[in-house]
Amino acid sequence: MHVLPDDLKDTLKGYIGTLVDEPGLFQTLQKEHKIVTVGDKVTYTVLKHGFTPLLCIVDFILERKTYPEEMKTLIQRYGRTHLTIKNPPGTITDELWDAIKKVYQNPQDQPVRIEVDGEEDLASLAAIYLAPRGVTVIYGLPNKGVVVVKATEAHKQKVKEVLDKM
Structure with a gap:
């Protein structure tokens, strides 16, 4: 399990990827074929x-x-598939981590909706x-816009650095 320490909260107010507005989001969606959404409004x-x-x-x-x-x-x-997973605020539980991993490993089950009982905010990291x-992972950044992150090695490395501190 990954738990967000207080000293990392300010770090996560920033973002990894590209911040876009709604027109920018639609341009991205027209180009990308494999997308993941994290958050209710963006979904x-x-x-x-x-x-x-x-x-x-x-x-x-x-x-x-x-x-x-x-x-x-x-x-x-x-x-096609629906999962409900408990995930307290400020965490990425092993259950949530494993569910996301299985979705990527089992394309025959896609599309998948994971409903989090708790908070999904950190699920974008996983x-x-x-x-x-x-x-391409898309998540909302309240009062700022939408963040679009391609799953590149550089982005994964930045996420790993955050996860290693949790």
């Missing part, structure tokens, strides 16, 4: 516009509040680190 936006992530990770909480039924319904209908080449 909803991607699904609403007809794109199909191979994995989406949500917790049904948006900025610490529940959100409209329309969003929840669209997300709940998505995915999604990036474990992603095979060619996968």
Whole structure:
């Protein structure tokens, strides 16, 4: 299990990858074929516009509040496979880590929706680190935009440096 220490919280307010606005997100989605979404708002936006992530990770909480039924319904209908995993705030449990890893290893189960009972905020680290080449991970950065991260060795190394401190 990875637990976020207090001294790393400021580090994670930054981001790995490219920060884009909504038009930039759509340009990215048109070019990328293997995408993963982490977070409810970004997942909803991607699904609403007809794109199909191979994995989406949500917790049904948006900025610490529940959100409209329309969003929840669209997300709940998505995915060939659905998993519910407990993951407390500030952690990446072994269960969440292993589930993400299995999604990448078993393309026949895709698309997959992982519903997190707890908080999914740090799941983007596992999604990036474990992603095979060619996968793009997209996650929201509250009040700033959307972060797009290609699963390159350089990005994985940056994530590894954070994970090693957890």
